[in-house]
Amino acid sequence: MADDVALAPPSPARALWADFAVNRGAVLGLAVLCTILIIAAFADVIALHDPMIQFREHVLQPPVWAAGGSWEFPLGTDDVGRDLMARIVHGARFSLFIGFSVVVVSLAVGVCLGLASAFMGGLVDTLISRVMDLIMSVPSLVLAIVVIAIIGPSLANTIVAVTVVYMPRYVRIVRATAQAELAKDYVTASRACGVGPFRLAFVTVLPNCLAPLIVQAALGISDAILEAAALGFLGLGAQPPTPEWGAMLSSAREFIQRAPHVVTLPGLAILITVVSINLMGDGLRDALDPKLKRS
Amino acid sequence: MLAFVLRRIALTVPTLFALSFLTFVAIRLVPGDPIEVRRGERGISPERLEFFRHELGLDQPVWKQFLDYIWGLMHGDFGVSIISQDSVLREFLTLFPATLELSLFAMLFAVVFGVPFGVLAAVKRGSVFDHGLMGVALFGYSMPVFWWGLLLVLFFSVTLDLTPVSGRIDLLYYFEPVTGFMTVDSLLSGQEGAFSSALSHLVLPAIVLGTIPLAAIARMTRSSMLEVLEEDYVRTARAKGLSPFRVIGLHALRNALIPVVTTIGLQGGTMLAGAVLTETIFAWPGVGKWLIESIFRRDYPALQGGVLLISTLLVLVNMTVDILNAVINPRIRHGR
Numbered sequence: 001m002a003d004d005v006a007l008a009p010p011s012p013a014r015a016l017w018a019d020f021a022v023n024r025g026a027v028l029g030l031a032v033l034c035t036i037l038i039i040a041a042f043a044d045v046i047a048l049h050d051p052m053i054q055f056r057e058h059v060l061q062p063p064v065w066a067a068g069g070s071w072e073f074p075l076g077t078d079d080v081g082r083d084l085m086a087r088i089v090h091g092a093r094f095s096l097f098i099g100f101s102v103v104v105v106s107l108a109v110g111v112c113l114g115l116a117s118a119f120m121g122g123l124v125d126t127l128i129s130r131v132m133d134l135i136m137s138v139p140s141l142v143l144a145i146v147v148i149a150i151i152g153p154s155l156a157n158t159i160v161a162v163t164v165v166y167m168p169r170y171v172r173i174v175r176a177t178a179q180a181e182l183a184k185d186y187v188t189a190s191r192a193c194g195v196g197p198f199r200l201a202f203v204t205v206l207p208n209c210l211a212p213l214i215v216q217a218a219l220g221i222s223d224a225i226l227e228a229a230a231l232g233f234l235g236l237g238a239q240p241p242t243p244e245w246g247a248m249l250s251s252a253r254e255f256i257q258r259a260p261h262v263v264t265l266p267g268l269a270i271l272i273t274v275v276s277i278n279l280m281g282d283g284l285r286d287a288l289d290p291k292l293k294r295s
Numbered sequence: 296m297l298a299f300v301l302r303r304i305a306l307t308v309p310t311l312f313a314l315s316f317l318t319f320v321a322i323r324l325v326p327g328d329p330i331e332v333r334r335g336e337r338g339i340s341p342e343r344l345e346f347f348r349h350e351l352g353l354d355q356p357v358w359k360q361f362l363d364y365i366w367g368l369m370h371g372d373f374g375v376s377i378i379s380q381d382s383v384l385r386e387f388l389t390l391f392p393a394t395l396e397l398s399l400f401a402m403l404f405a406v407v408f409g410v411p412f413g414v415l416a417a418v419k420r421g422s423v424f425d426h427g428l429m430g431v432a433l434f435g436y437s438m439p440v441f442w443w444g445l446l447l448v449l450f451f452s453v454t455l456d457l458t459p460v461s462g463r464i465d466l467l468y469y470f471e472p473v474t475g476f477m478t479v480d481s482l483l484s485g486q487e488g489a490f491s492s493a494l495s496h497l498v499l500p501a502i503v504l505g506t507i508p509l510a511a512i513a514r515m516t517r518s519s520m521l522e523v524l525e526e527d528y529v530r531t532a533r534a535k536g537l538s539p540f541r542v543i544g545l546h547a548l549r550n551a552l553i554p555v556v557t558t559i560g561l562q563g564g565t566m567l568a569g570a571v572l573t574e575t576i577f578a579w580p581g582v583g584k585w586l587i588e589s590i591f592r593r594d595y596p597a598l599q600g601g602v603l604l605i606s607t608l609l610v611l612v613n614m615t616v617d618i619l620n621a622v623i624n625p626r627i628r629h630g631r
Contacts, residue, residue, distance in 0.1 A: 134313045137613075138606045141568035142586065146602055149590050150324045226439055230572055233441045234587055249442060256445060257453050264449070267442030274437040282433075 019287035026283020032276035040092040047086035048072070051243045055081040060259040076261045078252060084262065087243035088269050094155065094244040095225050095273060101159050102224035103217050106167040111213075113167075114174025115201045118182060129175070132168035140165045141230060148236045155238040162227045166220055173216055177209035211288040218281035222274040229270050245270050299621050307614050312365075314606050319364050322599045373600035378592050383600030387582060392475025393463060394574070394581030398566045400497055401505035406559065409509045410552075413516025418543060420521060428513065435510030440569050444503040444576040451499060458495050461578035465492045500577045504569050508562040515558040516551065523551040553624050560616030567605055 010018070021027055039046060049055075055077060062069045063076040063084075075085040117128040135143065147161035181187060182205065190204050231237030232246025240251055245266045252262035348354045352363055367373075373383040412432075416425040452460045459465070463477045470484035478497065481489035523529065524547055532546045533539075571583035578584070582601060589597035 130309070130313065134310065134317060137310055137314065137610050138317075138602065139565075139568040139609055141571050142602055142605055145571070145586065145590060146321055146598070149595070149598060150321060150326075152326070222437065226437075229439055230441060233439075233572070234575065236590070246439075246441075249445070253445065256449055260449055260453075263442075263445050267439055267446070270439045270442060271434070271437060274439070275434055278433060278437050 016287055020283050023283040023286055025279045026286075029276040029279025029281075029283065032272065033280055036092055036273055036276070037096065039089055040096050043089045043093055047083070047089045048074070049083040049086045051082060051086040051090045052241060053082065055083070057081070060255060060262065062259065063261050063265070066261070075265055076259070078248070078262050079255050079259075082241075084265060087248060088245070088266060090243045091245045091248065091266065091269065092273070094238060094242065095229065095270070098155075098159055098162070098228040099221040099225040099277075102162045102166060102228075103220045105159070106163045106170050106220070107213070107217055109163075110167050110170025111174050111206065114171045115178055115206065117171065117175045118178035119197065119201055125175075128171065132171050135164065135168045140227065144227060144231060145234075145236060148231065153231075153236045153239060155242060155244065158228050158231050158237040161231065162224050165227065166224060169216055169220070170213065173212050174209055177212060178205055181205045181208050215281060215285040215288055218284050219278065222277035222281070225270065225277070226274055296621070300618055303614055303617055303621075307610050310610055311607060314603060314610070315365060315368055316361070318599045318603045319361055321602075322595055325595050368603075373604065374596035376589075376597040377594045378589075378597070383597050384604070386585070386597065387601060387604050389475075390580060390582045390585050392472075393477070393579060394567075394570050394583060396476045396478065397497065397500055397504060397573070397579060397581060398563075398570060400501035401503075401566065401569075402508060402559065402562070404501050404505035405508035405512055405562070409512030410516050410555065413513040413555075414520055414543065414548060414551075416513070416517045417520035417524065425517075429517070432510040432513045435506050436514070438506055438510075440503060440507065441572045441576060443506060444499070444573060447499050447503060448576070458499050459492075463493065463496050463580065464489065465496075468492060500573050500579055503576070504566060504573045507565055507569065508559070511558055511562055511565075512555060516555050519554045520547060520551040523547045526550075553620070556623065557616060557620060560612060560619070563609065563612040563616075567609060 009015075055073075058073060058077045059081045060079055061073055061077045061081075064071055064074050066076075069076060073083050073085065075083075075088065078084055078087065113128050113132075117125045138146075144161040144165050147164050148157060151157045151160060178201075187200070187205060190200055195204060228237055229244070229246030229249075232244045232248075233250045235247075235250055238244035238247045240247055248266040249263060252266070256263045345354075352360055355363070371384055373387070375381070376383055376386055379386065412428055416428045419425050448460055451457045464481065468481065468484070468486055468489040470480060470486065470489070473480050473483055477493040478490065481493040524543075526547075529542060529547050532542045537546075567583070570581060571587060573579065574581045574584035575587055582605065586598065586601045586605070589595075589601065
């Protein structure tokens with residue numbers, strides 16, 4: 001039986017890829033995201049200049065395709081003569097780093113709180129659920145602003161603030177799916193076999209809650225990137241001269257008439273990154289969660 | 296029905312209580328001594344320090360301070376702004392109509408375009424129009440609001456010189472606010488050109504704020520419409536020989552709109568968050584811009600009161616959406 005390869009079911013990863021690859025948009029999104037990841041990883045090699053060095057004789061130089069541009073600064077320079085391409089390429093590091101760390105931290109905390117909520121029930125469940133409801137009752141950006149007011153604006157604190165804002169989603173998903181799983185026979189069987197609570201929670205139940213969690217995590221990266229860029233734009237996130245895309249837009253605003261490229265290009269970088277992640281996330285959702293499929 | 300409404304209203308009470316607790320704690324976590332921040336004095340005499348501590352109630356035990364805070368909230372006392380020395384509630388209420396007007400026009404824009412686009416995409420499922428529209432919606436959904444605002448300013452204000460860049464109306468016009476809605480007040484004032492000036496100031500911010508809700512509504516309308524079009528009653532309506540227009544517009548759309556109404560309500564929160572960014576870009580004198588400014592001025596009582604008021608509004612909006620849903624859809628009422 002087992003040696004009949006043709007009849008064996010495909011491995012889960014292969015099945016997932018087959019479902020995912022049907023969606024051309026999702027594959028495109030994944031490809032673009034991988035490209036951005038590579039750009040971020042090799043930012044030092046790709047950038048022609050240091051993102052912090054100011055070329056004072058080349059202030060607000062337009063990009064190479066516009067009149068007055070040159071290949072020395074392919075995407076032009078900003079208001080103090082820094083190479084815009086170098087800054088955008090390095091900015092990819094910050095944005096992706098923020099996006100991924102927010103998701104990793106809120107996933108870790110969300111899984112623990114959600115499982116605790118579902119398994120312990122009673123007072124613990126009520127307490128955790130109420131606190132999450134409370135966090136979600138404040139508009140996301142407003143809550144992030146309050147957190148920043150308390151801990152002060154910086155890149156690291158941006159991650160903290162955005163994590164606080166987005167964590168409740170993961171807690172809710174884990175709690176709801178774990179509760180549904182707990183009613184199933186295999187959990188009762190494991191309990192009867194004497195499986196301990198930790199093993200039951202993390203090894204037996206958690207893997208069956210992963211599908212919606214992965215989808216939410218993928219889409220959560222783009223939300224985190226947007227939120228962090230918004231904070232940077234308001235001057236409450238990464239601080240200048242950090243080449244973070246939101247902060248770059250914020251300091252470029254006043255030059256919108258003289259040199260539109262300092263505004264359009266960093267924003268375009270944000271948009272492309274977020275669109276590619278959302279495309280990939282939509283594809284993941286269709287592949288992992290057929291119930292949620294948007295016909 | 297009444298029982299459902301009462302239960303839903305009762306549910307908001309603990310949330311509101313917890314929100315006030317959260318803001319109470321948050322303001323105490325903010326770094327900096329409240330007296331130093333408020334009075335701008337360093338090294339003041341112990342007597343004056345004691346006087347201020349007493350005046351602000353900081354010499355009371357914390358639980359007493361919290362009860363006083365709650366007592367104040369229940370009497371409409373949301374604190375006093377350090378900068379203007381004016382009541383936070385009054386400042387909020389003066390600025391709120393501007394935010395409300397902007398949000399209403401943004402939502403109008405989102406619904407007027409989002410629902411028909413969603414319906415068309417569902418009816419023409421799989422067509423170039425459908426794919427194109429959903430592609431555009433994806434971009435709308437992923438748009439960094441602040442950048443989108445700057446792009447529109449660049450195109451319509453800087454390049455084409457069609458719309459003004461900031462504010463609510465030209466300085467040429469002045470009239471006493473009646474409703475707080477510039478579009479209405481300008482009409483009431485009867486001054487020539489005032490209305491069109493107010494409207495031209497409103498167009499770009501409303502589009503910027505309405506873009507994400509527009510994309511969300513179009514996507515939701517499409518998927519909900521696709522589901523409804525499969526239903527038996529739609530087939531029956533078609534079999535009866537009703538015109539496609541009647542089938543889609545009347546039989547299908549009415550039922551497809553239920554989840555759309557929820558989406559519209561949920562976008563209320565997104566709107567309030569988006570208003571912070573939109574108002575900052577367009578120098579729109581509303582509560583979002585005020586909130587950001589109060590951070591930079593270290594006006595923490597204003598921040599505390601403003602956050603509490605905005606969150607309370609959001610809680611009430613969500614409650615209303617739930618109740619409206621129960622009115623439209625009896626299944627929700629009797630479920631649970």
